[in-house]
Amino acid sequence: MTKTIAIIGSGFSSLAASCYLAQQGNKVTIYEKNLTIGGRARQFKKDGFTFDIGPSWYWMPDVFERFFQDFDKKPSDYYELIKLNPAYRVYFGINDFISIYDNLEEIKAVFEEIEKGSSKQLEKFINQAKSNYSIAIKDLIYRPGVSPLELITKKTVLKLNQFFNNVSSDIRKKFKNERLIQILEFPVLFLGAKPAKTPSFYNFMNYADFGLGTWHPKTGMFDVIRGIEKLALELGVTIKTNSSIEKIIVENRTATGIIVNGKTIKADIILSGADYQHTETLLEKEHQVYSQKYWESRIFAPSSLLFFIGFNKKIENISHHALFFDVDFNQHAADIYDNPKWPEAPLFYANFPSKTDQTAAPDGMETGFFLIPLAPGIEDNETLREAYFEKIITRFEQLTQQEIRNNIIFKESFCKNDFEADYNAYKGNAYGMANTLLQTAFLRPKLKSKKVRNLYFTGQLTVPGPGVPPALISGKLAAELIQKSLRS
Template structure:
């Protein structure tokens, strides 16, 4: 009989781990608490509109290609990918925006138009970012975070200073134009921390942005989840939905099974792609590695207030991805990281997938996703959600010079309480644990439990960190760790 592995959750990291483990010969079953798979990357379908509930940005296409190539497949075997042009636009005031197009040459022209001489500086900056990308994404992030020695390579020794400087310092040393600074600092928000707390080395995100570009899978990001589900099933993975996990069974210090909906499911190994903090609450206290104090001291990536809106007309003056940076970035960041509270004037992001994809909305209509980053753990009420929607939709109308309020067919919202209810997310965070210097690589929660044999973790709270590409990598890392130390019983 094959060794049995039970996996908690069906997000990107869990699905990736399931594929690698099934390929290695294990009998793998995924347990998902919700009705549909995908974790944070689920879909909302309503009145002919389709929204990605979670991630909407497809960056680092090479990571997806690398994942599928491990199974002799290509992304194009499962979904169609389109490079967006423009990638996104950024509003700074009424009818005042900068558009980031689909090639580095065009982006340099946009920078030069904004600040004379900036294109040369950008060339130099992105060259360094590309170098870091090649070191990080092709090498470093595929380490399991077991030892500090993983970070010490001939390439990283040359860049040691970049671990002790910050993105904010580096960007502002080269660029004086505040608008260009904001555009260059924006990608690190995907890592869940302020530019002033993110090591310079992470400027590889700027290469992901300007060098590789922004893509869209036809029919949305959920197509990637469906592709991974298809691959997993081809490899023999079993998937149970509406299978909430109530307990991890431990006998003599060894993981022996799960309790789901009152029933025991015995196994040899457990992998949890669910929230790390929540997973440890499924264990008796002596088996928990990290105390509540440990978690409260960590820097978590933001939560979000999201709105999914159906409009009865096509909208003007917006692109598929549009950022609204017309208010003070530092004040909003302070409300997320330094003194957690609802921001008075929030920055926000909007996505209109129907600008690219006819599948997102009925003909002549527009699907809109609006996101406000928030501190995790905030009080979340219907009244606050309503107030903040009014705030951003009024600003949206003013900045883009159009009336949209009376064209709203419906709106759904998703915030802190929903992240907790649907994903057992610690304090309702949306992206996991931030990648600050003291939360990088081996300093993050471990893939392998130190207190329970045969219990492993994957996903955004462990290595390598937040985001979709890192989640795919995390699934591979945990699978490698298991296959390295556990022989498959047949």
């Protein structure tokens, strides 16, 4: 029987869920508060320059392939992928960087040159990470977080100790060079927590990095949003932008509709891909599952200060993706998680998509995206933003040995206040809730409301967690729960 389903938000998880729900024959409509779709993965264009506002790393290509395969499609039916080589560079000093290549053999050679014997250790470490990746993808990550029993399989029992050890300690047992350690700790930052607080099992992210490689959709991550949007439309989904949700209507403990721009829209099922905490504020207090105290007790992934910059020349001595670890890695992490404050000396990330995609900038020019991870809930104002831009642009010029400050055509910033305004993000978080031991799987906020029938959630604050591939999976899991309820 066809049901009317209203989906709040148009990020990766919402778009993915819409496809699965429409495939089952339901009448699905997405309501997006902003003028364009994509949520955190929106696109920004100015004066011939194109930017991905949010995600810019395409990892775990097998998850994207599995998503499209569910509809008898392939990613290549909707967008073209380019494998980056080098995948990225990590800068430690003036013209002092380590390049991570697109194959493990070259990466092993780089490690061995820096630390004798480390290539063999790396091969063992990545083999273990590959095993964990296989278990995560085949046995764990596609489970809905309903019961702790989901984590117990023949394979996971053998790796039980890895849920109680942490990534940082495991890496430091195998490697001594601090630069190599930081490179290996970097991938789990995508999960939103310090490596010392992330269960060892999550080293599968190192296989995602060194084993599966870093890819780039031909004209940016928004290609993927456009691709899933096209699939959704082919399946009959309706998408309405500039549609702000003001309330979720509940009658007899059952969600029956939403109020959009002052208009009541009836629906049999409500699925929210918007920020989970914000979504519950659309309900009367008696229908909210998680209290303010609960949200305040959670460990959130960082917010970010972003800069979108158009340069009137090509930038030298730089790769498509670049990480700047020339300052104290641990101190910056402490400034995010232990004693939240603006870091005195921030690590930062730079992305120059026009190195790969010539259409991202006018001829002879460069598109630049800079990111500083910050504690969520931190003070945000223009004075601080400008001060931190000066910090990182000065270091960028020193580390890459070039002057670029006078070649800036324009500069736009985006920070905690914007995450709150544009995405209703709790404390202005950029990546959702961290995947710590006590915030993993069934310990995360649930996909299905415990208090309101026919109300569901998807996205980075629920299972499986932060990141684009998990967002796709979250959409599938939510859709499967809905489909199960409709059959019962």
